[in-house]
Amino acid sequence: MDRKDVEAAEEMASMLQKLVPLTRDVYHSLLKTYVRAGKPLSDLLERMKKDGLEADEETDRILAGECK
Numbered sequence: 464m465d466r467k468d469v470e471a472a473e474e475m476a477s478m479l480q481k482l483v484p485l486t487r488d489v490y491h492s493l494l495k496t497y498v499r500a501g502k503p504l505s506d507l508l509e510r511m512k513k514d515g516l517e518a519d520e521e522t523d524r525i526l527a528g529e530c531k
Contacts (some may be wrong), residue, residue, distance in 0.1 A: 467500035487516050494525045 472493055476485060490511045497504050504526065508518070518526075 467496065469496055469500050469502050472496040485514055487519070487521075490514075490516060491521055491525060494522065498525060498528060 476489055476493055479485065479489065490507070493507055494504065497507055511518075511522075
């Protein structure tokens with residue numbers, strides 16, 4: 464996440480998703496990586512929603528750029 468490496472983060476998430484459904488924490492890590500890398504978030508937010516995870520307060524903080 465700190466290296467802003469979206470490709471590596473997506474690869475890790477893809478491998479994890481083959482074993483278990485992605486959790487909100489995994490999506491939040493991906494969102495933080497995307498934000499730090501300056502990448503568009505719309506597709507990732509759609510994937511999150513398709514997996515049944517609606518935005519919560521933490522998601523809103525990440526989107527507002529208040530993530531740590």
